[in-house]
Amino acid sequence: MKKIFLLFAVALLIIACNKDDEAPQPTPEPTEIEKLPPATQTGANKVGCLLNGKAFLPSGTNPTGGNPNPYCAYYHDAFVLSFSIVRNENNTSMEGTESIAIHSSNVILEESKTYSLKINDQRAGYLITKRSPKSDRYDTTEEQVGEFHITKLDKEKNIISGTFWFDAVNEQGKKVEIREGRFDMVFEGWAGKV
Template structure:
């Protein structure tokens, strides 16, 4: 009986030691940063079902909302390098203002439009590819917060782009909470 009791205690001890207090979520969406509105400088989305977040290097994200020659330009961009391949995701506007609560359709890159972009570049091959939303492959950008006092812009987005081989890349569940420059 003493041996049985010792085995039960030992088994319980081992089971407790194997528990991970902070397990990594298995659902990719749960691995994205929360959709906050505090200027936390966070960005994340799913790129073809895989988690995409900024890398840990300097300049891995950027956000601006600027008035240039009487026209507004907005962009939030995040990039990450893995295996010598730089990937970047961005959403923005050209000659188009944004406002809190506004939902914009992501179309082709043109003045007066909002657009989405997926960029791939390789240090090894030197090949650079830019894929933008279009009238056929669109998306949506929703501005959930725009605070000029604290220079905070937050929002959500999703879009599709078609690459040179005709493959549609899906960017989903995008969210950002950034401090912007003017």
Template sequence: MKTPFILLFILGLLSASACKKETEVDALPKATQEGKHTFGCLVNGKAFLPESAQAISITRRKPLEAYVYRTDLLVSAMGQGYVEFALRNAFKPGTYLLGKTSSGSYGTYTEGAGRHYTDADHPGTVTLTRIDTVAKIASGTFQFTAFAYHSGEIVTITEGRFDTRLK
């Protein structure tokens, strides 16, 4: 009588260890610093990745863009919505705070007609791990909370990572 119980127990352990549930974070690209031109984050817990260029070919924008203008950095990605952040005076690695758009360092999330912004009550951070204007690479991690002024909706962006080629 003990033998069937032991066999069932062992089979249960084996099947539990063989099933590895993939999470939303697993769908995101790895955090690298090589200019792989990758971007990903979780928007309210759901994976957000840029669409392929063919999927949004009717717009002039590319699915993933990164620019440096003087010492400011702008990174934007289009997928099922639009995630963007800008950093003022981002000329060296470090952690930068995101706040009001008037500060020059801010984050936004847009989906449909809803546009969400960081502000003093809904801040965030970007940690630049590499900014290299010679090799044209900007890499790092980010997270922020954004607020829609019209609807009051709050969107949480977490687990963000980017490894972009600069234009």
């Protein structure tokens, strides 16, 4: 009888240990880069990047009632991609808003090409923060540069996808770093179609 009891106790102990091993584990918090949208090429209307190491993703609606958030347009030789974090939906002055934008002009974009972002190339990247008591603007310059790369350009379906990064400074020389940028957008415009 003692042997049966001992075997029964050992079996219960093994079952109990196995149940402890199966206890639910807490889901780890995603890293900042895991918070970014995947790099797709389907016209998913997704964009994001790291701003000084933190995930920067569009949120809120455009408080001026104009373009959507995010917004992308490509009219033959002029391209713009912009997205914002809007912290106060009812504020038409956009105070509390941070926006990142990339724009180019006088260039016909091509798939699989990389373009520099610096002020004299008629292509630039910038960050605008609107906070009380004043706004602050960070721009690419001759020294603070970046790149955007077009991974897909479908002029029939108006899809443009790619990656970007840049450094930008404000008037006081304070620098911001935009890294791991990715976008997959349906653009407004005609992209050179005649």
